Amino acid sequence: MPAKSEFGRGFIVNLMLLSRHFGLPPERAFYGAADHLNDLTVPEQFRGTEIGELVERLRKTVIWHQPGIMDKEDTADARRLLNRIAIAIDTELGIQNPDAGKYD
Template structure:
């Protein structure tokens, strides 16, 4: 069956990142749809990556638009940055950094 909002690991994360490049009051609308088919790869089961994906799901799905948009959007972006660093570390990159202009 064709995926409507993206399936896999990287594709849904990129879609979420696009949502959170919008102003906070717009970022959450439709963002949770990209989590429906987000699949954590087997090699990340039980790791920090898995824990961060769980935090990300919780923060996005439980958010009530219009309530604490700015604070929750910043937390989602923080989790996404941390998740990307952990994925790079798992690939053997010794000192991954998101940079100052993320």
């Protein structure tokens, strides 16, 4: 049995943990967010799909962010990517017309 993860291990679990960061004010959102990328695993069925591509974009957004520079814009981008990932997963699961809602 693998050691207990400090920052989460999995796919949905780590996306949920990342979403908590991006619910914080922009100037605080990125602190520690990259830790949740360590054991973020894209399931095999999503590799090479829109979901896999969106996760890679989210990864780059989080890793490349420079704290204090474009916090508000990068936080908004991360939120949009998380919403797009959630909608793409719901669509893949057969849910018709998933929607992240008006307020994100």
